[in-house]
Amino acid sequence: xxxxxxxxxxxxxxLPAEERSDLVAREKEYxxxxxxxxxxxxxxxxxxxxxxxxxxxxxxxxxxxxxLQGLPLFPFIDxxxxxLAVHPSDVKA
Amino acid sequence: xxxxxxxxxxxxxxLPAEERSDLVAREKEYxxxxxxxxxxxxxxxxxxxxxxxxxxxxxxxxxxxxxLQGLPLFPFIDxxxxxLAVHPSDVKA
Amino acid sequence: xxxxxxxxxxxxxxLPAEERSDLVAREKEYxxxxxxxxxxxxxxxxxxxxxxxxxxxxxxxxxxxxxLQGLPLFPFIDxxxxxLAVHPSDVKA
Amino acid sequence: xxxxxxxxxxxxxxLPAEERSDLVAREKEYxxxxxxxxxxxxxxxxxxxxxxxxxxxxxxxxxxxxxLQGLPLFPFIDxxxxxLAVHPSDVKA
Amino acid sequence: xxxxxxxxxxxxxxLPAEERSDLVAREKEYxxxxxxxxxxxxxxxxxxxxxxxxxxxxxxxxxxxxxLQGLPLFPFIDxxxxxLAVHPSDVKA
Amino acid sequence: xxxxxxxxxxxxxxLPAEERSDLVAREKEYxxxxxxxxxxxxxxxxxxxxxxxxxxxxxxxxxxxxxLQGLPLFPFIDxxxxxLAVHPSDVKA
Amino acid sequence: xxxxxxxxxxxxxxLPAEERSDLVAREKEYxxxxxxxxxxxxxxxxxxxxxxxxxxxxxxxxxxxxxLQGLPLFPFIDxxxxxLAVHPSDVKA
Amino acid sequence: xxxxxxxxxxxxxxLPAEERSDLVAREKEYxxxxxxxxxxxxxxxxxxxxxxxxxxxxxxxxxxxxxLQGLPLFPFIDxxxxxLAVHPSDVKA
Amino acid sequence: xxxxxxxxxxxxxxLPAEERSDLVAREKEYxxxxxxxxxxxxxxxxxxxxxxxxxxxxxxxxxxxxxLQGLPLFPFIDxxxxxLAVHPSDVKA
Amino acid sequence: xxxxxxxxxxxxxxLPAEERSDLVAREKEYxxxxxxxxxxxxxxxxxxxxxxxxxxxxxxxxxxxxxLQGLPLFPFIDxxxxxLAVHPSDVKA
Numbered sequence: 001x002x003x004x005x006x007x008x009x010x011x012x013x014x015l016p017a018e019e020r021s022d023l024v025a026r027e028k029e030y031x032x033x034x035x036x037x038x039x040x041x042x043x044x045x046x047x048x049x050x051x052x053x054x055x056x057x058x059x060x061x062x063x064x065x066x067x068l069q070g071l072p073l074f075p076f077i078d079x080x081x082x083x084l085a086v087h088p089s090d091v092k093a
Numbered sequence: 094x095x096x097x098x099x100x101x102x103x104x105x106x107x108l109p110a111e112e113r114s115d116l117v118a119r120e121k122e123y124x125x126x127x128x129x130x131x132x133x134x135x136x137x138x139x140x141x142x143x144x145x146x147x148x149x150x151x152x153x154x155x156x157x158x159x160x161l162q163g164l165p166l167f168p169f170i171d172x173x174x175x176x177l178a179v180h181p182s183d184v185k186a
Numbered sequence: 187x188x189x190x191x192x193x194x195x196x197x198x199x200x201l202p203a204e205e206r207s208d209l210v211a212r213e214k215e216y217x218x219x220x221x222x223x224x225x226x227x228x229x230x231x232x233x234x235x236x237x238x239x240x241x242x243x244x245x246x247x248x249x250x251x252x253x254l255q256g257l258p259l260f261p262f263i264d265x266x267x268x269x270l271a272v273h274p275s276d277v278k279a
Numbered sequence: 280x281x282x283x284x285x286x287x288x289x290x291x292x293x294l295p296a297e298e299r300s301d302l303v304a305r306e307k308e309y310x311x312x313x314x315x316x317x318x319x320x321x322x323x324x325x326x327x328x329x330x331x332x333x334x335x336x337x338x339x340x341x342x343x344x345x346x347l348q349g350l351p352l353f354p355f356i357d358x359x360x361x362x363l364a365v366h367p368s369d370v371k372a
Numbered sequence: 373x374x375x376x377x378x379x380x381x382x383x384x385x386x387l388p389a390e391e392r393s394d395l396v397a398r399e400k401e402y403x404x405x406x407x408x409x410x411x412x413x414x415x416x417x418x419x420x421x422x423x424x425x426x427x428x429x430x431x432x433x434x435x436x437x438x439x440l441q442g443l444p445l446f447p448f449i450d451x452x453x454x455x456l457a458v459h460p461s462d463v464k465a
Numbered sequence: 466x467x468x469x470x471x472x473x474x475x476x477x478x479x480l481p482a483e484e485r486s487d488l489v490a491r492e493k494e495y496x497x498x499x500x501x502x503x504x505x506x507x508x509x510x511x512x513x514x515x516x517x518x519x520x521x522x523x524x525x526x527x528x529x530x531x532x533l534q535g536l537p538l539f540p541f542i543d544x545x546x547x548x549l550a551v552h553p554s555d556v557k558a
Numbered sequence: 559x560x561x562x563x564x565x566x567x568x569x570x571x572x573l574p575a576e577e578r579s580d581l582v583a584r585e586k587e588y589x590x591x592x593x594x595x596x597x598x599x600x601x602x603x604x605x606x607x608x609x610x611x612x613x614x615x616x617x618x619x620x621x622x623x624x625x626l627q628g629l630p631l632f633p634f635i636d637x638x639x640x641x642l643a644v645h646p647s648d649v650k651a
Numbered sequence: 652x653x654x655x656x657x658x659x660x661x662x663x664x665x666l667p668a669e670e671r672s673d674l675v676a677r678e679k680e681y682x683x684x685x686x687x688x689x690x691x692x693x694x695x696x697x698x699x700x701x702x703x704x705x706x707x708x709x710x711x712x713x714x715x716x717x718x719l720q721g722l723p724l725f726p727f728i729d730x731x732x733x734x735l736a737v738h739p740s741d742v743k744a
Numbered sequence: 745x746x747x748x749x750x751x752x753x754x755x756x757x758x759l760p761a762e763e764r765s766d767l768v769a770r771e772k773e774y775x776x777x778x779x780x781x782x783x784x785x786x787x788x789x790x791x792x793x794x795x796x797x798x799x800x801x802x803x804x805x806x807x808x809x810x811x812l813q814g815l816p817l818f819p820f821i822d823x824x825x826x827x828l829a830v831h832p833s834d835v836k837a
Numbered sequence: 838x839x840x841x842x843x844x845x846x847x848x849x850x851x852l853p854a855e856e857r858s859d860l861v862a863r864e865k866e867y868x869x870x871x872x873x874x875x876x877x878x879x880x881x882x883x884x885x886x887x888x889x890x891x892x893x894x895x896x897x898x899x900x901x902x903x904x905l906q907g908l909p910l911f912p913f914i915d916x917x918x919x920x921l922a923v924h925p926s927d928v929k930a
Contacts, residue, residue: 001247002137003269004146005327012292013849013912028182035184044095044177047898048842048905048916052180053097061187061326065271068327075292079327083189083269084137085251087145089121091128094898096920098792105757106198106261140247141191141254141265154791154838158922161792168757172792176840176920178902188323190332199384199447214368221370230281230363233433234377234440234451238366239283270323273331275307277314280433282455284513291478340373340512344457347513354478358513362375362455364437374509376518385570385633400554407556416467416549419619420563420626420637424552425469456509459517461493463500466619468641470699477664526559526698530643533699540664544699548561548641550623560695562704571756571819586740593742602653602735605805606749606812606823610738611655642695645703647679649686652805654827656885663850712745712884716829719885726850730885734747734827736809746881748890772926779928788839788921796924797841828881831889833865835872 001057002084003064007077008051026072034067055084094150095177096157100170101144119165127160148177187243188270189250193263194237212258220253241270280336281363282343286356287330305351313346334363373429374456375436379449380423398444406439427456466522467549468529472542473516491537499532520549559615560642561622565635566609584630592625613642652708653735654715658728659702677723685718706735745801746828747808751821752795770816778811799828838894839921840901844914845888863909871904892921 011020034040042055058064068079086093104113127133135148151157161172179186197206220226228241244250254265272279290299313319321334337343347358365372383392406412414427430436440451458465476485499505507520523529533544551558569578592598600613616622626637644651662671685691693706709715719730737744755764778784786799802808812823830837848857871877879892895901905916923930 003326004137031182032184035182043180043183044097045180045902047176047178047840047902048918053175053177061269061271064269065324065326081269081327082146083140083247083250083267084146085140085247087136087138089124089128090136091125096791138251140189140251141267154920154922157920158789158791174792174920176898176901176918178898190323217368218370221368229366229369230283231366231437233362233364233375233437234453239361239363268332269326270332271326273322273324275310275314276322277311282512340455340457343455344510344512360455360513362433362436362453364433376509403554404556407554415552415555416469417552417623419548419550419561419623420639425547425549454518455512456518457512459508459510461496461500462508463497468698526641526643529641530696530698546641546699548619548622548639550619562695589740590742593740601738601741602655603738603809605734605736605747605809606825611733611735640704641698642704643698645694645696647682647686648694649683654884712827712829715827716882716884732827732885734805734808734825736805748881775926776928779926787924787927788841789924791920791922797919797921826890827884828890829884831880831882833868833872834880835869 001059003056003058004082004084005054005056005068006051006080006082007054008049008079009073009077010050011073011076023072030070030072039063039067094152096149096151097175097177098147098149098161099144099173099175100147101142101172102166102170103143104166104169116165123163123165132156132160187245189242189244190268190270191240191242191250191254192237192266192268193240194235194265195259195263196236197259197262209258216256216258225249225253280338282335282337283361283363284333284335284347285330285359285361286333287328287358288352288356289329290352290355302351309349309351318342318346373431375428375430376454376456377426377428377440378423378452378454379426380421380451381445381449382422383445383448395444402442402444411435411439466524468521468523469547469549470519470521470529470533471516471545471547472519473514473544474538474542475515476538476541488537495535495537504528504532559617561614561616562640562642563612563614563626564609564638564640565612566607566637567631567635568608569631569634581630588628588630597621597625652710654707654709655733655735656705656707656719657702657731657733658705659700659730660724660728661701662724662727674723681721681723690714690718745803747800747802748826748828749798749800749808749812750790750795750824750826751798752793752823753817753821754794755817755820767816774814774816783807783811838896840893840895841919841921842891842893842905843888843917843919844891845886845916846910846914847887848910848913860909867907867909876900876904 011023015023031040031043035043039056039058040054041057044053046052056064056067058067064081068074068081071077104116108116124133124136128136132149132151133147134150137146139145149157149160151160157174161167161174164170197209201209217226217229221229225242225244226240227243230239232238242250242253244253250267254260254267257263290302294302310319310322314322318335318337319333320336323332325331335343335346337346343360347353347360350356383395387395403412403415407415411428411430412426413429416425418424428436428439430439436453440446440453443449476488480488496505496508500508504521504523505519506522509518511517521529521532523532529546533539533546536542569581573581589598589601593601597614597616598612599615602611604610614622614625616625622639626632626639629635662674666674682691682694686694690707690709691705692708695704697703707715707718709718715732719725719732722728755767759767775784775787779787783800783802784798785801788797790796800808800811802811808825812818812825815821848860852860868877868880872880876893876895877891878894881890883889893901893904895904901918905911905918908914
């Protein structure tokens with residue numbers, strides 16, 4: 001089941017540099033692990049912003065919430081979720 | 094080059110039924126042709142709405158505008174375009 | 187899987203009275219059938235508006251979209267869908 | 280009498296960890312007590328957000344305000360309240 | 373129980389003049405009847421607009437919805453309802 | 466002359482507790498004095514929020530601004546003012 | 559007493575040309591009469607729009623509403639009113 | 652050339668009291684100087700807010716920006732500028 | 745003096761085809777004449793929309809309003825104007 | 838390929854003065870270098886704001902994002918990007 005997820009990241013300036021770089025590194029690792037598992041099949045940078053649009057492919061709302069809540073940067077991300085259905089014109093459906 | 098495109102469709106009620114079904118059929122054919130050519134690689138239905146989120150993959154803004162303007166339902170679609178860049182965490186990039 | 191669905195109904199004034207009452211009657215029947223099947227467990231009227239908030243309980247985004255698209259008044263309803271996960275404080279979860 | 284309540288939680292980062300975990304624990308206990316009393320019959324997590332949609336069932340606006348104001352996290356929650364009436368299509372009404 | 377109600381009136385131009393004046397007259401009579409019964413204790417014109425802010429004083433959401441739905445101009449009014457509680461500084465409370 | 470006034474209060478967390486309680490006490494006293502003088506005839510709590518809707522009855526914009534600017538909590542209140550005229554259906558007008 | 563008034567004019571296309579030009583002429587005459595009386599001391603065109611910002615100087619909300627409601631084009635104007643007080647830095651105050 | 656300028660002032664709480672009062676005093680002096688020169692012919696307080704609507708009368712966008720940027724409180728003011736043209740109904744034009 | 749102008753075009757569907765094509769042709773001619781005169785130095789299509797962003801270079805607000813009001817499609821265009829000043833980093837300034 | 842870019846700058850007050858002036862100086866140098874290379878052909882100040890509208894002319898979304906992300910003040914700028922296509926009425930196209 002697909003979801004369009006918009007993530008807008010705002011890391012506080014007063015976060016210690018080391019903590020920040022550690023969080024960013026763990027965020028990348030976490031994201032790439034989910035990408036490899038097929039649960040986060042696509043991620044794009046929104047041009048000019050510290051933000052992304054992503055496609056998630058999971059079995060339930062609960063699973064998606066667990067994955068998003070587990071993001072190392074979760075406390076600093078404003079997340080909007082849009083459920084996506086199969087489109088009747090989709091040639092791959 | 095990728096773009097996230099949101100299309101919100103509002104076909105006027107007073108459009109003759111035949112014209113409407115003809116436009117919708119041509120819209121589907123047009124979309125599927127572009128999907129097969131790889132220029133419109135993804136399309137999803139927004140749940141509960143006569144709307145879609147799509148990914149377009151084209152060479153330029155001008156090409157994208159020509160493709161969108163050519164949609165048979167173009168006069169009845171409110172379109173929003175977001176340019177997407179490669180994300181540094183994308184495992185496929 | 188639960189979804190909060192907001193429906194804002196705007197039936198055009200120029201719809202013939204008979205067609206209108208027929209649609210409204212079929213809408214009610216359709217809704218009550220889904221309520222009895224457990225797919226539309228709750229529906230409330232938004233005070234002062236021809237609108238409702240509803241809870242849907244279905245297996246997938248696709249199923250929800252099919253149900254909503256099947257509403258007899260669908261062309262006249264503005265629908266917003268919010269996916270709901272289990273809350274960690276829910277005593278019934 | 281039913282109300283749809285949306286709560287968006289923003290706990291300040293500089294709240295001492297102990298105070299935070301204490302507040303969160305008391306919030307959970309407070310919520311579950313009201314759920315058991317039937318005054319807060321439903322609560323769902325908004326997917327991807329530290330937010331919930333809830334149904335409250337109380338006798339008056341004053342009672343609802345007292346309950347909400349008593350939330351241990353009240354100073355950190357943005358709350359929106361929508362009064363709900365019985366829907367004429369509700370099979371349980 | 374008090375509610376702040378905002379009503380924004382938009383009567384379609386193509387409503388026959390007689391029907392319009394009849395509806396407006398019935399609306400006034402309906403409002404004044406509810407004012408005399410104490411259910412609609414206050415009504416003010418929003419300066420420069422065909423709109424009003426009103427205070428309703430009723431026993432339940434359901435009663436309020438019935439009263440509002442009964443407005444002769446209801447199909448042409450956009451209504452927003454805000455539930456009001458007693459304020460702790462109110463000298464009359 | 467009547468005005469609908471919406472006040473949304475946000476007292477900074479880092480205000481010393483004593484200063485805060487002193488301000489809140491003075492705010493209450495100030496409000497009740499104006500209520501008794503008939504200049505602030507009504508005040509209601511917005512359910513679920515540290516906010517109120519109030520009716521002010523004063524002789525001029527300047528008088529209203531002086532009264533609002535004198536609120537002990539003024540620096541922490543977001544205020545919106547709507548001028549109200551007599552409604553032609555008002556049975557008391 | 560001063561008010562900033564924003565008027566956004568939308569005359570329906572299907573208004574007969576003669577009725578339109580008659581209304582526009584009467585609107586101009588009405589406005590200029592109020593300007594000469596000092597009740598509408600200033601009026602400016604918003605660049606690029608069929609809209610204006612105006613200053614009204616009247617004795618009460620009721621007077622302002624009567625003046626605005628009397629505009630020949632009133633049914634086709636979206637009006638927003640902001641009450642203005644004397645500014646403490648105003649050299650003319 | 653006229654511009655409608657809206658200024659919304661938010662002086663940070665942690666600005667030292669002396670610096671604040673000095674800035675406010677200089678702001679007043681700066682404004683009154685421009686008023687006397689005819690470049691800032693009108694200024695009104697928005698009722699209930701630390702905000703003003705002003706009319707500026709200058710020769711160019713660049714001149715207006717220089718004047719606004721020179722406001723002692725400029726870093727703490729959110730400014731919106733609307734260019735105003737002569738209105739065809741203006742009796743003074 | 746430069747202005748950023750956003751034009752969003754909505755030609756009514758019921759405009760006779762001939763009148764529409766005539767207006768569109770005259771709009772193009774009008775625009776190109778102003779471009780050649782240097783008053784409308786730049787115009788871009790907003791991708792996916794019947795809209796444009798343009799730069800105008802004129803001597804006054806009044807001149808700009810006259811030019812915009814003279815657009816053959818003016819009644820069908822929603823126009824937003826932003827005044828632009830020289831940027832201190834502009835290498836051409 | 839052209840993009841309209843809106844940058845709204847908010848440098849935190851608590852940034853050390855030297856760091857601030859250094860960043861601002863490097864921002865200017867960075868911008869002017871890109872202007873000279875033809876990648877940032879136009880930049881205008883939004884009147885009354887610490888903001889600019891700019892035209893970028895680059896080969897791809899990725900190139901634009903790299904350029905914007907490289908802005909010395911990037912962490913303090915809210916950036917909105919609009920892709921621009923050739924307009925059919927453009928005399929220079």
